[in-house]
Amino acid sequence: MIELRGVSRRFVVAGGVVPALDGVDLSIAPGLLAVVLGPSGSGKTTLLNLIGALDRPSSGTVEIAGMRLTGASRQDLFSYRRHTVSFVFQAFNLFPELTAVENVRFGAEIAGVAGAGARADAVLAQVGLGERRHHYPHELSGGEQQRVAIARALATNNPVLLADEPTGELDFHTGIQILTLLREQAIAGRTVVVVTHNRQIARAADLVISLGSGRVLSVAPPSGGAVAPAELSW
Numbered sequence: 727m728i729e730l731r732g733v734s735r736r737f738v739v740a741g742g743v744v745p746a747l748d749g750v751d752l753s754i755a756p757g758l759l760a761v762v763l764g765p766s767g768s769g770k771t772t773l774l775n776l777i778g779a780l781d782r783p784s785s786g787t788v789e790i791a792g793m794r795l796t797g798a799s800r801q802d803l804f805s806y807r808r809h810t811v812s813f814v815f816q817a818f819n820l821f822p823e824l825t826a827v828e829n830v831r832f833g834a835e836i837a838g839v840a841g842a843g844a845r846a847d848a849v850l851a852q853v854g855l856g857e858r859r860h861h862y863p864h865e866l867s868g869g870e871q872q873r874v875a876i877a878r879a880l881a882t883n884n885p886v887l888l889a890d891e892p893t894g895e896l897d898f899h900t901g902i903q904i905l906t907l908l909r910e911q912a913i914a915g916r917t918v919v920v921v922t923h924n925r926q927i928a929r930a931a932d933l934v935i936s937l938g939s940g941r942v943l944s945v946a947p948p949s950g951g952a953v954a955p956a957e958l959s960w
């Protein structure tokens with residue numbers, strides 16, 4: 727489902743070149759919950775951006791769901807972003823002029839989901855924000871905004887779900903609820919890639935990808951296999 731071969735991403739800055747990713751080879755099969763671990767600056771967001779076609783590699787190839795992103799036409803990439811990937815951004819990226827439910831409905835409509843309005847109501851209830859759905863982002867706490875961003879991704883039927891620190895703003899109990907929802911997405915056949923600093927979350931993954939200084943240090947299931955999110959504690 728997700729195939730990266732020899733992928734590097736170099737950023738040219740005033741002081742020189744930053745190798746954000748350096749020779750990354752990675753395969754993630756459909757229906758897996760993969761967790762990407764690594765210190766700040768190790769290339770996690772850069773990796774998600776390449777998988778999501780929000781950025782392109784300096785070298786190497788990225789192939790997702792049978793489509794080779796490197797060299798794809800603008801039109802194919804446009805369609806890919808709408809119908810293949812859904813993103814939960816590290817900084818949420820909610821539209822400030824839209825309410826919670828409007829943000830979620832808009833995301834679903836762009837992805838071509840039928841009955842987007844009803845779907846938006848349903849997923850907001852799933853993330854515990856049914857009562858807050860008519861609030862604007864600035865009227866919501868950080869954790870509530872994060873859950874709107876998660877709901878927006880869950881409201882699509884896209885087969886790849888990318889989430890950058892999706893529990894960063896959440897208390898333990900809410901974090902477990904969100905991980906349970908993400909696990910359900912994988913069970914339903916979506917490929918879910920979660921970036922986190924939280925090593926405990928990696929215990930609930932099918933595959934743990936460790937990044938360090940732009941390189942893949944290891945790719946393996948957690949020792950002892952994936953545990954249910956409800957069994958985690960931190």
Ligand SMILES: Nc1ncnc2c1ncn2[C@@H]1O[C@H](COP(=O)(O)OP(=O)(O)OP(=O)(O)O)[C@@H](O)[C@H]1O
Binds near residue numbers: 737738764767770
């Ligand atoms: N647009 C850019 N221009 C220059 N350098 C960049 C750019 N984006 C990322 N970098 C650099 O690439 C490296 C990897 O950044 P990235 O955002 O992928 O890290 P990260 O693992 O997501 O970190 P964090 O955990 O803090 O979110 C960092 O050294 C960062 O400074």
Ligand SMILES: [Mg+2]
Binds near residue numbers: 772816
């Ligand atoms: Mg990041």
